[in-house]
Every structure is written in C-alpha cells, then in structure tokens.
Amino acid sequence: xxxxxxxxxxxxxxxxxxxxxxxxxxxxxxxxxITSNLGICLSKTGRDVLLVDADLGGANLxxxxxxxxxxxxxxxxxxxxxxxxxxxxxxxxxxxLSLISGAEDYLEVANTNYAQKMRLLKQLTYVxxxxxxxxxxxxTSFNTLDFFLIADSGIIVVTPEPTSIExxxxxxxxxxxxxxxxxxxxxxxxxxxxxxxxxxxELGIKTPIELISHIEVIDKAIGQRFKEEVFKxxxxxxxxxxxxxxxxxxxxxxxxxxxxYFGINMSYVGYVEYDESIWQAxxxxxxxxxxxPNSRPAKCxxxxxxxxxxNKELEEEFIL
Amino acid sequence: MKKFxxxxxxxxxxxxxxxxYKEIEDAYKRAxxxxxxxxxxxxxxxxxxxxxxxxxxxxxxxxxLSFSKTREEYNKRLAAGLSVENLASSHIEVxxxxxxxxxxxxxxxxxxxxxxxxxxxxxxxKTDVEIPKAVQTFKEIESFEGVEFKGSILRIIRERRGISLxxxxxxxxxxxxxxxxxxxxxxxxxxxxxxxxxxxxQYARFLGLDAKKVVEDYMRFYxxx
Numbered sequence: 170x171x172x173x174x175x176x177x178x179x180x181x182x183x184x185x186x187x188x189x190x191x192x193x194x195x196x197x198x199x200x201x202x203i204t205s206n207l208g209i210c211l212s213k214t215g216r217d218v219l220l221v222d223a224d225l226g227g228a229n230l231x232x233x234x235x236x237x238x239x240x241x242x243x244x245x246x247x248x249x250x251x252x253x254x255x256x257x258x259x260x261x262x263x264x265x266l267s268l269i270s271g272a273e274d275y276l277e278v279a280n281t282n283y284a285q286k287m288r289l290l291k292q293l294t295y296v297x298x299x300x301x302x303x304x305x306x307x308x309t310s311f312n313t314l315d316f317f318l319i320a321d322s323g324i325i326v327v328t329p330e331p332t333s334i335e336x337x338x339x340x341x342x343x344x345x346x347x348x349x350x351x352x353x354x355x356x357x358x359x360x361x362x363x364x365x366x367x368x369x370x371e372l373g374i375k376t377p378i379e380l381i382s383h384i385e386v387i388d389k390a391i392g393q394r395f396k397e398e399v400f401k402x403x404x405x406x407x408x409x410x411x412x413x414x415x416x417x418x419x420x421x422x423x424x425x426x427x428x429x430y431f432g433i434n435m436s437y438v439g440y441v442e443y444d445e446s447i448w449q450a451x452x453x454x455x456x457x458x459x460x461x462p463n464s465r466p467a468k469c470x471x472x473x474x475x476x477x478x479x480n481k482e483l484e485e486e487f488i489l
Numbered sequence: 490m491k492k493f494x495x496x497x498x499x500x501x502x503x504x505x506x507x508x509x510y511k512e513i514e515d516a517y518k519r520a521x522x523x524x525x526x527x528x529x530x531x532x533x534x535x536x537x538x539x540x541x542x543x544x545x546x547x548x549x550x551x552x553x554l555s556f557s558k559t560r561e562e563y564n565k566r567l568a569a570g571l572s573v574e575n576l577a578s579s580h581i582e583v584x585x586x587x588x589x590x591x592x593x594x595x596x597x598x599x600x601x602x603x604x605x606x607x608x609x610x611x612x613x614x615k616t617d618v619e620i621p622k623a624v625q626t627f628k629e630i631e632s633f634e635g636v637e638f639k640g641s642i643l644r645i646i647r648e649r650r651g652i653s654l655x656x657x658x659x660x661x662x663x664x665x666x667x668x669x670x671x672x673x674x675x676x677x678x679x680x681x682x683x684x685x686x687x688x689x690x691q692y693a694r695f696l697g698l699d700a701k702k703v704v705e706d707y708m709r710f711y712x713x714x
Contacts, residue, residue: 335533376534422523422530428503429543430534485515 184294188301189477190223190320194336196307198328199409200224202451203441203470204304205233206458207324210474211300212265219258219298222271223316224306231270234261235454243271247289254292263459267296286315307336314347322477323404325435327423329416334423341404342366345377345431348398353391358384378432399432405477408440416440417488439473439483441466497567498550501543506564513554520547633698638706640674646696647672661691668692671707676714685711 191204204220212218221243222230231239241257251257259268293301303320305313317323323344327337350362364370365380374380381399385392408420420437427433446464450457458467476482499506502516523530524540524547531540553559636642647657654672658665667688670678679685686704693703 329529331529331533334529338533375539418519418522419528419530421519422528425503425520425523426530426534 184291186294186299186301187322188290188303188320189322189324190303190305190317191324191326192305192313192317192340193325193327193333194307194338194340195328195333198326198333199441200306200326201230201233201304202447202457203324203326203407203409204302205230205456206467206470207474207477208266208300208302209263209456209458210471211302212263215265216299217265217267217297218300218302219267219269219293219296220261221269221293221301221303223303223312224271228271228306230304231259231268232454233451234263234266234268234456236261236268239268239270241270243269246292254295258296263456267298269293269296283315286312287319290316290319311347314344317344317404318348318351324407324438324477325404326407326409327420328410329408329412329419334419337423338427341427341431341433342377344404345399345402345433348402349395352394352398355388355391358388358391361387376430378430381432400434402433403436404433405436405438407438407473410443411440412443414488420483436476436480436482438476438481439469441469441473496546498554498563501546501550502554506567510555510557513551517547517551517555520544633702637709638693638698638703639710640672640707643692643696643703643707644672646698650696652696657692657695661688661695663688663691674710676711679711682708682711 189207191200191207193200201222201224208218208220220230220234222228223243224230228242231237236259239257239259241251241259243257245251246254246257254269257269259270261268303316305316325337325340327333346362346366350359353359353362361372361384362380364372365374365377372383374383377399381392381395384395406420406423408416408423411417417440420440424435424437427435442465444464444466446461447457447466450460453460457464458470461467472483499508502513502520504512504516508516521544522528524535524544535543553563647654654665654668657663658668667680671685671688671692680688686708689704689707690700693700
C-alpha cells in the first residue's frame with residue numbers, strides 16, 4: 170500500500186510498505202498470538218515491523234510480547250493527548266519490532282467513519298516501518314471490516330472447530346458484502362445486497378455468486394465491477410492449533426467451500442500445529458518463536474510468513 | 490465465476506486446465522473429503538442437498554478428466570465452445586474402472602513421455618512373454634490380460650509411462666537398488682521374501698496394476714530362480 174506524501178510534523182510521510190490485518194470472527198483462535206509471532210518472524214529478517222493492537226476493548230498484544238501494560242496507547246493519540254503517533258509507539262525490546270497498544274474502545278464509541286480510519290492508517294505509516302500488522306480482534310464491527318479491507322493482506326485465523334469456522338464464514342460474508350456495498354451508490358442494488366444477507370430472501374438467491382449473476386442481469390457494468398472486486402479479494406487463511414492431518418485438510422475444505430459459495434479464492438497459506446510449547450510460552454508471557462525457535466509451531470509460522478510475502482499457498486509436499 | 494452447476498469440469502475441480510493427472514486426482518480426493526462427509530467446512534454454508542449436487546458435479550468432472558482420451562476430447566470441445574453436456578454418455582466411451590484405475594494415468598504427466606525411451610525400451614529387453622498390443626500402442630487404454638508380470642515387463646510398463654525409477658523410489662520409499670534388482674530380475678540380490686512381496690505390491694499399485702496378480706506372477710519366476 171502506498172500513501173501520498175503527507176505532513177506528519179516531521180516532513181516525512183511516504184510509505185511503500187505492507188499492511189497486514191489479522192482477523193477472523195471468533196475470539197480465542199490465537200489471532201494475537203499469531204500476529205505477534207508473524208511480527209517477530211518478519212523482524213528477524215531485519216525489516217522494521219510495527220504491531221498495532223486494534224483489538225479495542227480486548228487489547229492483549231503486549232502480553233504476547235512480554236511487555237508490561239503500556240503507559241500510552243492508541244487512544245492517547247486519537248484523543249490528542251500526545252502530538253505524534255510516534256509518542257505512543259513502544260519499543261518491545263525485540264530488534265526491529267515496535268508496538269502500539271490499544272486499550273480503550275474509543276474507535277467504537279466515536280463510530281469513526283471511513284475517512285477517519287484512512288487518516289489513522291496514514292498516521293501509522295509515519296512510524297516508518299516496512300510492515301504494519303493490525304491485530305483486529307474478534308467480531309464483525311465496521312471498524313474491523315474496514316481495516317481488513319484496507320489492508321494489503323487480510324489474514325483470517327481459524328481453529329478446526331465448528332464455532333470458529335462458522336464465525337469465520339460470518340466474518341468473510343460481512344467483509345464481502347461491505348466491500349460490495351462500498352462500491353455501489355445505486356440504492357436498489359444496495360437493498361438487494363442487504364436482502365440477500367438473509368438466506369431465506371424472497372429473491373431465491375442463496376449464494377453471493379448467484380447474487381452477482383442476478384445483479385449482472387440488472388446492471389451489467391456493476392455486475393462486472395463486482396466480479397473484478399471478488400477476483401481481487403484474496404484473503405489469507407491460517408488454521409491454528411491443528412492436531413491431525415484431518416485438521417490440516419480442513420483448510421483446503423474451507424478454501425474450496427469459499428470458492429464455491431462466495432467465488433472468493435482464498436490463499437491457504439498454512440497451519441500452526443498445536444504444541445505444548447506454545448502453552449508454556451504463553452504462560453511465561455514470552456513469544457514462542459523466541460522461546461522455542463526450533464519447535465514445530467515456530468517452523469509452521471516461518472513458512473506462513475514466507476508464503477504471505479511470496480504470495481504462495483501451502484503445498485502438499487511441505488506438510489510436515 | 491459461475492454457479493457451480495454452470496461451471497466447466499476444471500472449475501468444478503478447482504484446477505487449471507493444464508494440470509497433471511496427479512493434481513486432478515488430488516483435487517478429486519479433496520473435493521470428496523470436503524463435500525461427502527460431515528465436514529466442518531461445509532455445513533454452515535451448504536445444505537446436505539447442495540453438497541450432494543456439488544459431489545455429483547465433481548464425480549462427472551473426475552470421470553472425464555481422469556482419462557487422457559476423454560479429457561482430450563473434452564478440451565477440444567471446450568476450446569471450440571461446443572456442448573459438453575452429454576459427453577460422458579454418448580460421445581466417448583468411458584473406460585471401465587478397475588480398483589485403482591487412475592494411478593498409472595496420473596503419473597504420466599510428471600515426467601514427459603519420451604519417444605526415444607518408448608522405442609528403445611521394448612527393443613533392448615529380451616522377454617519370453619510377448620508384449621501385449623495394448624502396451625505397445627501408445628496412449629491406448631491398457632489391458633494386461635494374459636501378461637505375466639516379471640521384472641522386465643514391469644520395467645517396460647514403467648518406461649512406457651515415462652516414470653523414472655527415481656520417482657518410484659521417492660514416492661514408494663522403496664530403496665532404488667531393490668527396485669533396480671526387481672526389474673533386472675536379479676533374484677539373488679533381492680530382500681527376504683516377505684519384504685519383496687510387500688515391495689512388489691507397492692510398486693504394482695504405484696503403476697496402477699493389479700498388485701495381487703503382479704506379486705503372484707513375480708514370485709513364480711522368483712521361485713524358479
């Protein structure tokens with residue numbers, strides 16, 4: 170993502186790095202754990218990485234990194250208690266890795282609009298990192314969805330459990346419709362989209378793919394535009410806490426189901442094995458990638474990071 | 490992007506048109522796993538009825554795309570924009586399936602078939618058994634009726650399929666020296682019978698042959714050593 174040069178008070182402001190957003194609907198699937206360790210993986214390659222805890226109300230990214238509860242958070246910047254975004258940026262003690270913690274649910278309360286969110290993102294780029302990782306937290310609020318959509322890479326973390334997968338689909342569905350709605354002004358079409366979100370709609374449209382075919386009949390240009398949007402939208406999928414080969418395969422099944430249902434071609438970038446070492450590291454409030462750099466989950470995460478950077482997917486022969 | 494029942498067979502299997510038979514096989518297995526059981530991934534978006542529809546489409550796609558003959562015909566029709574609706578039923582004879590019909594076909598693509606090897610292989614190997622016509626004719630659906638599977642025959646079949654011994658070793662995890670000795674019929678340099686039988690059976694399955702028949706035939710020659 171590149172932003173135009175802007176003024177941040179220091180005269181600097183162009184950004185050619187990458188923004189990754191980590192979401193996925195359900196809480197407790199390991200989003201913060203994965204965000205922090207993806208950040209460490211990236212920082213190990215010598216790139217400057219900024220982690221941003223956008224999990225408003227449930228901020229705990231600092232715990233995953235072993236830093237104490239920060240004195241300054243994103244809220245201080247938004248409320249203009251501090252002049253620069255750099256004033257809320259904390260050194261994590263890990264080389265090349267900095268953190269902005271988010272402790273209060275200011276964004277939710279203020280119901281920030283799209284332009285404000287874009288401005289906030291732009292401010293984040295002034296920290297001069299090559300990678301900005303947004304930990305979005307649970308839920309499908311507009312803030313979460315918009316940050317997910319703005320990011321260069323959207324990453325969905327799912328555990329192989331029914332509730333987690335259901336919520337992930339709900340999340341994808343919400344993101345999907347939000348994206349479609351954002352690109353049309355036609356009220357009639359917006360209403361159709363809203364109606365189709367209910368599966369028992371009177372139009373008999375069951376899947377988003379059918380919706381797009383339907384809209385193409387009404388308005389060819391918008392239908393075409395939708396198709397392009399769907400084609401461009403390529404979220405990354407991570408399956409966390411896998412214990413069996415079957416768990417790993419759920420990733421392929423989710424990918425296929427999303428393609429057949431939404432027409433969205435997800436990238437299944439990898440899985441993280443369940444391992445006792447993760448649990449132990451979490452208890453010690455230490456990132457497992459630093460505590461157990463040679464563990465299988467650490468290797469899994471390195472491969473995921475590589476796949477996202479290289480725009481690749483999990484390949485059969487690399488399954489451990 | 491189309492609704493799945495308007496999709497072509499490649500779209501249904503979610504593969505590109507130029508994929509190998511191995512990838513078609515993998516895609517098919519994954520689709521079966523996804524849509525036929527009680528997969529966690531499907532139930533909240535698709536009804537059981539919809540899953541069955543998808544599965545039917547997947548079966549149809551697989552039936553055509555897993556055989557070179559039917560797949561080529563399908564590709565031609567696809568390119569020409571012709572109807573491919575009743576391809577399976579009326580226009581192409583779909584070969585009858587055996588237990589594991591696809592394996593051999595699948596590997597064809599991994600190593601491109603080499604004309605030289607094809608001409609070379611049968612000429613240099615002396616065999617007591619006449620090579621069946623089906624083996625001699627390139628791309629025909631093979632039938633091994635009346636063939637006795639000794640080492641040299643296995644080697645011919647393998648080479649016909651453009652499969653290197655290295656690949657067999659890599660995929661079956663059988664030591665390449667044993668494979669070489671099996672094919673060269675060096676009966677005195679083979680492992681103990683129990684291992685040999687197991688290797689033969691794996692190798693046969695890899696080539697898509699009737700494993701039981703291959704083991705029986707081979708052991709007959711082995712015992713005469």
